[in-house]
Amino acid sequence: MASGEFPLNYKSKLTSTHYGVILICFLMNMCDGMNVMVISYTANSITSSWNINPSSFGIVFSVGLLGMALGAMLLAPKADVIGRKPMILLCALWMGLGSFVTAYALSLEQLIFLRFFTGIGIGSMLACTSTLASEYAPQRTKNFWVSFVMSGYLVGAVLSGLVATQLIAHQGWPSMYIFSGIITLLTIPLGYFFLRESIDFLLKKQPTQALQKINSILLSMKLKSISTLPTFDQNQAKTNVTMLFNADLKSATILTWTAFLMCFAALYFLTSWIPKLASITGLSNSLSIYAGILFNLGAFVGILTQGYLSAKFGLRKVICFFLLATALLMLLFGFFTGTALTLIFFGLIGFGIQGGFIGLYSVAARVYSTEIRSTGIGWAIGFGRLGAIIGPFVGGLLINIGWSVDLNFIAFALPLVVAGVVTLFIKSSELS
The missing domain is CATH 1.20.1250.20 (MFS general substrate transporter like domains)
Known part of the structure; x- marks a missing residue:
């Protein structure tokens, strides 16, 4: 940056804004864990219902993992272009719709496609939430808060497993995908209203209305607003x-x-x-x-x-x-x-x-x-x-x-x- 560093140490003290970002990221990772594990929880019921050889079902797991890998490599980097918050909300929409529609799959081929599709959103979410958490957490405790946010994945996997034991037994395997899809989609309005964009991103990338967005976040932290954005070489902001x-x-x-x-x-x-x-x-x-x-x-x-x-x-x-x-x-x-x-x-x-x-x-x-x-x-x-x-x-x-x-x-x-x-x-x- 040519004009110096951002004048306010906005990470020195955790405020309700910081906690809100961290908790929403934790919640999104819970949904991520749930949407990863739902295929494992329903595998036995699906193979029995469709009379599929369990060994043939392995491709469903594989294409899901492939989708996650591609999502992490191809979709997550877009958060460096459009912002962390929009990408997190897009991933939640992607996962939620993918999971919900999976409940209506009628063949192994449809299930394979839907797990690949859902996997793309799943794979991108972890990268985006860990990025945003790291950019809001204070330097001294950053490792703890990033780890806390990532533990949401595990909590979601365990809690959804407890739900699955009851839901699948009484309502059948499609009900678990409807449940995970609806829960994931319900996080979108929470994220829209309570999740904040990364100030680091707004400062470096300076998208449209960056100054207004930064000052809105600073106001929520009870900090003074700034009048101008720092200047730096815009060519350095290009990402690949x-x-x-x-x-x-x-x-x-x-x-x-x-x-x-x-x-x-x-x-x-x-x-x-x-x-x-x-x-x-x-x-x-x-x-x-x-x-x-x-x-x-x-x-x-x-x-x-x-x-x-x-x-x-x-x-x-x-x-x-x-x-x-x-x-x-x-x-x-x-x-x-x-x-x-x-x-x-x-x-x-x-x-x-x-x-x-x-x-x-x-x-x-x-x-x-x-x-x-x-x-x-x-x-x-x-x-x-x-x-x-x-x-x-x-x-x-x-x-x-x-x-x-x-x-x-x-x-x-x-x-x-x-x-x-x-x-x-x-x-x-x-x-x-």
């Missing part, structure tokens, strides 16, 4: 993915993408196969379900703990510790299979892997400047989702050829070691 590989960002981009890829592979292996792996260890079907619940509960606590510790000890160090500690737990898992400690281990693994993984969103938010932040986060997520496709597939192959649980865990501990070590080498002036 090649900017992520500029000389000063190339190394950080490659390392960030690698960390996301490795974490996505290990995480989706675990979330996809936990019930199956738990049953292989000798746990009953009911206890295998509890293994999944404890994994997610541990994950929620781990995300918030990581956000808190990162503010004290540094983001990269805490992420590395969480991921390496999780890898160690996975290496030791084989010594405790078939015992009550198995459930505890699943909870601890969820605590570590999700805590470390979600921290990467904060890393990406700090690596990239305002004008390319959504693009940077979106492409990191999109590239990482290749791991989400590869991880469960490789895990299934290993299980089919007879690999034991402890060998599976050893195999997928390695990506976490790589991700943890790689994170330490990501360089940015904003990273501790």
